[in-house]
Amino acid sequence: MILNSLNPAQQEAVQAPLGHQLILAGAGSGKTRVLTHRIVWLVEKENISPFNILAVTFTNKAANEMRSRIESMLSMPTKAMWIGTFHGLSHRFLRSHWQEAGLPQSFQILDSDDQFRMIRRVIHALNLDEDRFPPKEAQWFINGQKEEGREPHQVEPRDIAGQMFIRIYQAYQEACQRAGVMDFADLLLKTCKLLQTNATLRAHYQARFRCLLVDEFQDTNNLQYEWLKLLAGENNAVMIVGDDDQSIYGWRGARIENIHCFSKDFPGAKIIRLEQNYRSTSVILEAANALISKNSGRLGKNLWTEGKTGDPITIYAGFNETDEAFFIVNRIRDLRQNSYSLRQIAILYRSNAQSRVIEEALMQFGIPYRVYGGLRYFERAEIKDALAYLRLLTNLSDDPAFERIVNTPPRGIGDRTLTTIREYAKASGLTLWQALEQLLEQKQFTTRTETALLSFVNLIKTMIERTLALELHKQVEYVLYASGLIDHYRKEKGEKGLTRMENLEELVNAAHQFTQEGVPDEMSPIAAFLAYAALESGDVQAEVYDDCVQLMTLHSAKGLEFPVVFLAGCEEELFPHYLSMGDPKALEEERRLCYVGVTRAMHKLYMSYAEVRRMHGKEAYHRPSRFLHEIPVELVEEIRFRTKVSRPQAMMSTYQPEPEGRFHVGQEVRHRVFGDGIVLDIEGDGDDMKVTVRFPKLGTKVLIASYLTEK
Numbered sequence: 032m033i034l035n036s037l038n039p040a041q042q043e044a045v046q047a048p049l050g051h052q053l054i055l056a057g058a059g060s061g062k063t064r065v066l067t068h069r070i071v072w073l074v075e076k077e078n079i080s081p082f083n084i085l086a087v088t089f090t091n092k093a094a095n096e097m098r099s100r101i102e103s104m105l106s107m108p109t110k111a112m113w114i115g116t117f118h119g120l121s122h123r124f125l126r127s128h129w130q131e132a133g134l135p136q137s138f139q140i141l142d143s144d145d146q147f148r149m150i151r152r153v154i155h156a157l158n159l160d161e162d163r164f165p166p167k168e169a170q171w172f173i174n175g176q177k178e179e180g181r182e183p184h185q186v187e188p189r190d191i192a193g194q195m196f197i198r199i200y201q202a203y204q205e206a207c208q209r210a211g212v213m214d215f216a217d218l219l220l221k222t223c224k225l226l227q228t229n230a231t232l233r234a235h236y237q238a239r240f241r242c243l244l245v246d247e248f249q250d251t252n253n254l255q256y257e258w259l260k261l262l263a264g265e266n267n268a269v270m271i272v273g274d275d276d277q278s279i280y281g282w283r284g285a286r287i288e289n290i291h292c293f294s295k296d297f298p299g300a301k302i303i304r305l306e307q308n309y310r311s312t313s314v315i316l317e318a319a320n321a322l323i324s325k326n327s328g329r330l331g332k333n334l335w336t337e338g339k340t341g342d343p344i345t346i347y348a349g350f351n352e353t354d355e356a357f358f359i360v361n362r363i364r365d366l367r368q369n370s371y372s373l374r375q376i377a378i379l380y381r382s383n384a385q386s387r388v389i390e391e392a393l394m395q396f397g398i399p400y401r402v403y404g405g406l407r408y409f410e411r412a413e414i415k416d417a418l419a420y421l422r423l424l425t426n427l428s429d430d431p432a433f434e435r436i437v438n439t440p441p442r443g444i445g446d447r448t449l450t451t452i453r454e455y456a457k458a459s460g461l462t463l464w465q466a467l468e469q470l471l472e473q474k475q476f477t478t479r480t481e482t483a484l485l486s487f488v489n490l491i492k493t494m495i496e497r498t499l500a501l502e503l504h505k506q507v508e509y510v511l512y513a514s515g516l517i518d519h520y521r522k523e524k525g526e527k528g529l530t531r532m533e534n535l536e537e538l539v540n541a542a543h544q545f546t547q548e549g550v551p552d553e554m555s556p557i558a559a560f561l562a563y564a565a566l567e568s569g570d571v572q573a574e575v576y577d578d579c580v581q582l583m584t585l586h587s588a589k590g591l592e593f594p595v596v597f598l599a600g601c602e603e604e605l606f607p608h609y610l611s612m613g614d615p616k617a618l619e620e621e622r623r624l625c626y627v628g629v630t631r632a633m634h635k636l637y638m639s640y641a642e643v644r645r646m647h648g649k650e651a652y653h654r655p656s657r658f659l660h661e662i663p664v665e666l667v668e669e670i671r672f673r674t675k676v677s678r679p680q681a682m683m684s685t686y687q688p689e690p691e692g693r694f695h696v697g698q699e700v701r702h703r704v705f706g707d708g709i710v711l712d713i714e715g716d717g718d719d720m721k722v723t724v725r726f727p728k729l730g731t732k733v734l735i736a737s738y739l740t741e742k
Contacts, residue, residue, distance in 0.1 A: 033072055033104075037064070044303045045069045047270075049077060049242070051300035053293050054272040057334045058319070058630035059310030059592065062272050063093070066246060067100040069270065070112075073242055074105060081105075081112040083241040085262065088116060089250060113240070117255050121218040124236075125225075131232060132225050135211040146170060146214045153202045161441045164195055171524040172196045173203060177216035178252045178284045180223060219254050226261040237264035248273030248293070252284040260296065269297055275330050276323045279586060279624045281617075282526045291330070308334045308630075310592050312341025315632050318662045323626045325661055326619045334630075346659055347639040348671040352385075352600075353544070354697035355641045356392035357711055358670075359597050362637065363398060363580060366595060373399065377581040377593040379628050381606035383530045384408075384537035385599060386582055393580065395711075403583035403591075409564050413520060413531040417538055418564055420514050421507065424495050425558055428462040437463075440519035443483040448476065490514070503556040504543035508648055511535050526586075529610070539648035585628045596632035598625075601640045601656040625658045694722055699742040705732065707742060 034042045041061060044054050045068045056062035070086060073079040088094045094115045102109050113120055122140070129136050141149065150173070151166040173196075176186050183201040188194040207213055213221065226233045243263055245251070248271040251259075263269050271293055278287040294300045308316055316334040323329070349355035363376055378389055378400075387408040393400045408414065416439050422432040438444040456466035470476065471484060494513050498506040511517050520531040545560050581593065585606075600606055607621035629636060640655050694700065698710045705726045712723035720736035 033068055033075065037061075037068065038307050040303065040305050040307065041065050041068070044270075044305065045072050046076070047301065047303065049268045051268065051293075051297040052270040053290070053300050053302045053330075054270065054305060055302055055330055055332055056272050056274055056305040057308060057332050058274065058277065058627070059308040060305035060334075061309060062246070062305060063097065063100075065305065066244060066272055067097055067104065069244065070097075070101055071104045079242055081107075081109060083239060084244070085113040085120070085240040085242070086115075086244045086246075087120065087259075088114075088246045091116060091119065093246065094119070117258060118215055118218045121222040121258070124222050125218065128225060128232065131229055132221050134213070134221070137211065139212045140218070141207075141212050141214045143170075143215075145212075149206060149210075149212075150199065150203055153199055153206055157199065157202060159195065159199070161443075164192075164199065165519075165522040167523040167528070169196055169199045169203075173200050174214070174216050175284065176200065177214075177220045178254050180220065180254045180257055182220070182224075216254075219258055223254060223258050223261060226258075233261060233264075236262055237267060241267055243267060243269045245269070245271045246273075249275050249278040249287060249290045250280050250285045251289045252286055253289075256286070256289045263297075269300075274332075276326070276332070276623055277589065277627055279589065279620060279627055281620050287620075291328070302330065304332045306332050306334055308336045309338075310633050311336065311630060312339050312634060314341040314343060314666050315629060315636055318344055318636075318666050319626055319629045321663050321666075322622065322629065322658060322661050326622055342635055343668045344662065344666055345635075345637045346601075346667050346669045347637065348655070348669065349639055349641045350643070350695070350697035352388045352641045352644045353392070353709075355599060355639050356388045357696055358639060359389065359599065359637070360392045360396050360398060361712065362597070363393075364396065371595060373578045373580050375594040376597070377403075377583065377588065377591070377595070377631065378597045378599060379583060379585050379588050379631065380599045381585055381608060381624070382533050382600065383411075383584055384533040385605075387537050387541060389582065389599065399577055399579035400582055401577070401579045403581050404587040405583070408534070408537070411531075411534055413516065413534055414538060416516055417507070417511055417514075417535060418561065420494070420510050420516075421557060422561055423464075423491060424498060424510070425555070425561065427464040427491075430456075430463045433463045436514070437487060440515045442487060443479065444487065445480075448480050448484070451475070498557075503545060503560055504539050504648070506557055507542040507560075508539045511539070536647045540645040543645060543648075585624050588631050589627050592631055592633055594632075594634045595637075596628070596635070597637045597639065598628045599639050600644075601638050601659050602644065602653040603656055604651070604653050605644070605646070606656055606658070622658065622661075625656075693741060694720075694736060694739070700724060700739045701742045702726070702734065702739055708732075 034045060037045060041064065044052065044065050054062065054065060056065070066086070070084060073084060074081060086097065088097060098109050098112075098114050101112075101114075113123070115123070125132055125134065125138075129138060147166055147170055150169050151161075154161060154164055154166055154169065176183075183197055183204060186197050186200065188197055207217070226236070240262055243259065245259060250273075259269070271290070273290050275287055275290050278285060278290070281287065294302070311319075313336050316336055320333050347355065347358050349358055359378060363373070366376060367373065380386065380389070383405065386402060390400065390402075390408055409418075416436060419432040419435040422429045423436065426432075434449070437449065452463055452466050452470065455461070455470055456463050459466060459469070461469070467484060467488065471481065471488070474481070476484060490513070494510060497513075498509055501509060517532065517535060520528055520535065522528070523531065542560055545556075545563060585598075604612065606625065607618055611617035611621045638659060640659070643650055643652050645651070694710055694713055696710055696713065699707060700710055700722070701707050702724070705724075708724040708726040710722055711725050714721045721733055722736050722739060723733050724739070726732065
């Protein structure tokens, strides 16, 4: 009965003899089913007590799902079984052994924000300059060392700055110990250290856990692998489930080497491949197989399906990012008319900043959407920071903007100083800016605080003076650099800091493309742009349960599936990312990320690129992504923004909104009354052709083609 619903490879994995197994589970191959059935098999057929089983997943959601399935299959509670995440199980361990670990019984766990604040206090206590030793960079350094299993005394300094970060790490650990708290990385580090140093405790848990199972093993870091080896010992059976082709988190410490080293570290491990896919059409799987085959050193597998052949993959060559966005939106409108619901459609992109143009196009056509696992563009913290600077330059009476940026980036203006300014403003009926100027005249602050406040006042005044004669996008660009926001977020290491930088650069693009339609002529460009941003952020994002398109980064898409997937921005230096250029290891991770994106699609996959795209505030001309060329030509149909073309052996396009003719989406056109505009959409042909045009001051109009001329 346990094996009835499984295919032959899944059955082999579930009923494998006790020992070590590496289950190489391809995308959509049913690995969760294998894990749960394996645990049931161990209990019912191998007579292993639930008390002797440990199962590790990477999310609490996955752990709860696994526990629920097992309980329903065994018809018994699984409380005695250790099922959870690395951090959750380590927390359970330390709660039982707090004394041996040297912890207070009531120890608390710091989340990321609490950890940041504590590190910042430590830096101040050490009298260090935040500009030289940013708290975010220190946080990244500390967590990185812990994930490698290194305590402060085990870190080798590379230079003087490295010595100071080690000092911050040491002081931070001492502060945590005094406060009786620990961070997330500490949960694993302290568990490993205790198991390494306490032979009795180690022997106890190695005797207890006869069978250990780990999901998503390709995402483990050094410390997590060490954790597993300490609990496994030499005699226990270890089954890992993973896919080296889906290892995409190297930037946050995951080591693809772990899955490659497993067979060496656990001698006799048997490799079982799950290659039958239950998600995608054969066309999509053939494309994915061809793509990932370009990577070297793979353990190797080939996805296949008994399902339909499916439609060819559509590759769209857009004129620019706006044209690309409108192609996506037009196709979504067509899909909606052809029985697809919006929730069945996902738009994936490599860089978070790409969402802005896509969001704008979706809103323009009234298509509800939701940004999965993140905030909409104008709701992101770094964008709000930048807009707050622009607001204050436009209106010094803007108190909310003043409060947001007076100490962003940090410039030594603390909460006590802000309270003084607020109270004086309230008592005197002044704005915060007016109150600050008066308090400075009255010499109400310490010398150090006064210096910081004067620096802020002079910065704002200088920015106002120097932006007066600049074009809108130049104003935005100047403010981003002069304010220190760019330098501030550049110091934030890892993918998160890079994402913030790209989002800020995209704000310059937004300003460059902004047109003052529907606003009074006397309104300044910067004021109009701020009004536009406020309105964009004011639109309520669709709720989780609404029928809406899903927007997300490729990293966020892992583990999900959708009937229709749009993969936008397939250009060299965007995807693969420019930071991966010249680094073969990083480039292979980018290819794995593309593989993940392709295998999210169930029925239909669209991949698109722009021939010209504004990046880092400038127009860039990049070649189509190498990943597009790595897909066999017989699997694709290609559409271009001017004419319909196909690569050799590819099927011809039938894309209706862009018929042959003298107009195309993205083209600049002229109307004798309305002036210059940009083509957004085209319907029909010949004398019946209707063209949707966006005019800067008049908005969007649908016109007969004969009334328009090429600009």
